[in-house]
Amino acid sequence: MSSQQPILIAGAGLSSLLLARSLLRSHIPFQIFERDASLSFRGQGYRLRLSTEGLDAIEDVLGPDEFGRFYDICGKTGGSGFTALNAITGEQVEHKVPEKLGSRDGLTIGIARGEMRKFFLEGSEDFVQFNKNVVDYEESPNGVKVIFGDGSRSVEGSMLIIGDGLKSKVSKKLSEGKIKHYDTLVRGIHGQAPTLAFKGLEEGVYRFVDDSRGEEGNVSVITNIRSKDMDDPSIQFGWTMVGSPGLIKAPNDDYTIIGKTAADIAKSLTANWSPKLKPLFTEMVENEAAFWKITCSTPSGVPVWKNHPRITVIGDAVHSMTPAGGIGANTAVRDSALLGRLLGEAGGYREGITKEYEDKMRVYASEAVATSYGLAEKQFGIRIDEETSPTV
The missing domain is CATH 3.50.50.60 (FAD/NAD(P)-binding domain)
Structure with a gap:
């Protein structure tokens, strides 16, 4: 220096x-x-998906050797888009959400924050x-x-x-x-579960949608499953839940709470979900659950x-x-x-x-x-x- x-x-x-x-x-x-x-x-918070632009920026800063080491620790998932499932039935509701996820080598690249x-x-x-x-x-x-x-x-x-x-x-x-950041009034929960909980799903990036509440709004979850990690019991996959305004409420409006309180709400919201999806919540690591507020700048x-x-x-x-x-x-x-x-x-x-x-x-x-x-x-x-x- x-x-x-x-x-x-x-x-x-x-x-x-x-x-x-x-x-x-x-x-x-x-x-x-x-x-x-x-x-x-x-x-x-949740696992981050790295876009082509994000990876290019990181590579520019780290240089080829250090970037290679960084890229090696990133998770890599096959597929080029979300697979959308009806959370109640577990059935696929559309072939692909029109949002391309692949960023390098035809893979979706992600890493925990x-x-x-x-x-x-x-x-x-x-x-x-x-x-x-x-x-x-x-x-x-x-x-x-x-x-x-x-x-x-x-x-x-x-x-x-x-x-x-x-x-x-x-x-x-x-x-x-x-500079302003707006409270969208939409709330979420981050969670993690051992790979065994994901055995009902194949490799890919998923969005589960529960529209069963009518005018109350919906609950959706995004998760990422990497087949090469499925048999490693030491690895946990994360998921991110988002609920319409009013569906996810932290006690006393305190969204810094982590652990069982957030986990119990996630389990309650998914109680009637498909048996192949419920293990993500019933078997979740409770002390890793955390609330979050969804905000957006101007x-x-x-x-x-x-x-x-x-x-x-x-x-x-x-x-x-x-x-x-x-x-x-x-x-x-x-x-x-x-x-x-x-x-x-x-x-x-x-x-x-x-x-x-x-x-x-x-x-x-x-x-x-x-x-x-x-x-x-x-x-x-x-x-x-x-x-x-x-x-x-």
Whole structure:
């Protein structure tokens, strides 16, 4: 690392950690500040599907050798689209949902969020500070410092990259409130079960849909089954459940609850499902169950705010998305690759770099948010009014 001022990064999510890997390769100093006590402090959520664009971005950052090692740990599933099943009867209701999933080698590539974060962190361990909740920043003529929840301040950095998720306070300050994340009122549950629970299904990516509740709405589940892992009892497959507004409710509206409470709700909602699907829930690993709120940033596009030459935003902090289409994480790593490349070419901070990044990011990120929102409208009945819908 050089003796120049470090680049400060708020948050240790996927986009932040991949950006750090890019800076590490370019020998640009950085410091990451993460509010959690460790990478495994909270539930990691559902398994991520990597698109062609996402894989290309990761490969650009890691380089061929490290990417080869990353690709080896990813799960690979045959098939090019979802197989949709009626959750009650277990019967296939349409041949394929018109959404192509294959990204490389004709396979669907996926990896657990926790595994991905752990891989991206490699080499940057000494530059991450945990239990550091970034709540504000202050500027100086030649740099910027972050302010933590306890009132303390960081060292001065040449730049601040805001990557601390959709609840980021500093992204709202930077954009003067223009960056917004809407609560769709749709809720979900993440869960996992041992491979034995999936024996009733063949390899592929599935969507189970339960439309039996009429006007109450529907419940759907997405899961991914890899045949080569089916006989390994140490492996668990994950699933993601989504319910129309009102169908999934956490006690006291506390969606940070994990474990049996979430598991029991998932089991109740699937009590009358097909016998070949029910084991995913009756045999689930209860302590891995977790609630989640489905949010989406402004559907009409990433807003334009007054550019700051030393501060910008990446990942969910600027463009959160619904799970429809599996686009969110792939867009986040594109941010990392783009900004990392610009910083690497410049050797660190230079005037105009944040504007160049933001101008390019807004194009692909706005398209991604619109696509994700459009799919969620059809799949989950989500509706966002940018003037009246609640924000988080």
